[in-house]
Amino acid sequence: MTAQDEKPPFLYVVVCAAGIASGVGKLIAAARERQWQVGVIATPHAMNGFFDTAAVEAQTGRPIRSAWRRPGDPRPFPEPDAVVVAPATFNTINKWAAGIADTLALGTLCEVSGLGVPIGVQPCVSATLAAHPAYQDSLIRLRGMGVRFGSPHDGADGEEFGWERALDLVE
Ligand SMILES: Cc1cc2nc3c(=O)[nH]c(=O)nc-3n(C[C@H](O)[C@H](O)[C@H](O)COP(=O)(O)O)c2cc1C
DSSP states (O other): OOGGGOOOOEEEEEEOSOGGGGGHHHHHHHHHHTTOEEEEEEOTTTTTTSSOHHHHHHHHTSOOBOSOOOTTSOOSSOOOSEEEEEEEOHHHHHHHHHTOOOSHHHHHHHHHTTTTOOEEEEEBOOHHHHTSHHHHHHHHHHHHTTOEEOOOBOOOTTSOOOHHHHHHTTO
């Protein structure tokens, strides 16, 4: 294979409905600088005003995916070389660990867990929710599946969210 045949690596960015999601453009800009092609998959809740969807589509050059494609439609994104979930909510982390696939984001996460590609997660979960035993069990289960976690963020104002750290986790 020549250098010209090599496709740029493709990164899935899964966005959940946490307040901090409004900053996801920082992650996409950093990923583009690191030569990733980016496809965003957002939860249905995240599409409901949590980030600027038009700006993200302009940044990635691709429509955001949030719903399942129709049978017979082609897959809109290529297979991923890596996946980051940022921000990751309490809800999505617990459902993913439990194997629930009732949104495209969750179905994708459950599926890519078996692909062997690196998966990095930046949770945004309050300390009180993080203390729930189901959440602690979910972290153990996902870590056991090889999923990599960045340092937790509790959504408090003034604290920097680790957008670039999410990329470091998969490189
Ligand atoms: C303004 C706002 C901010 C929120 N921030 C968070 C958050 O930081 N972390 C979290 O786990 N849930 C947060 N939630 C609650 C989630 O949106 C809710 O649990 C939702 O079901 C998550 O859906 P998803 O995991 O499918 O994106 C927030 C809700 C609202 C309305």
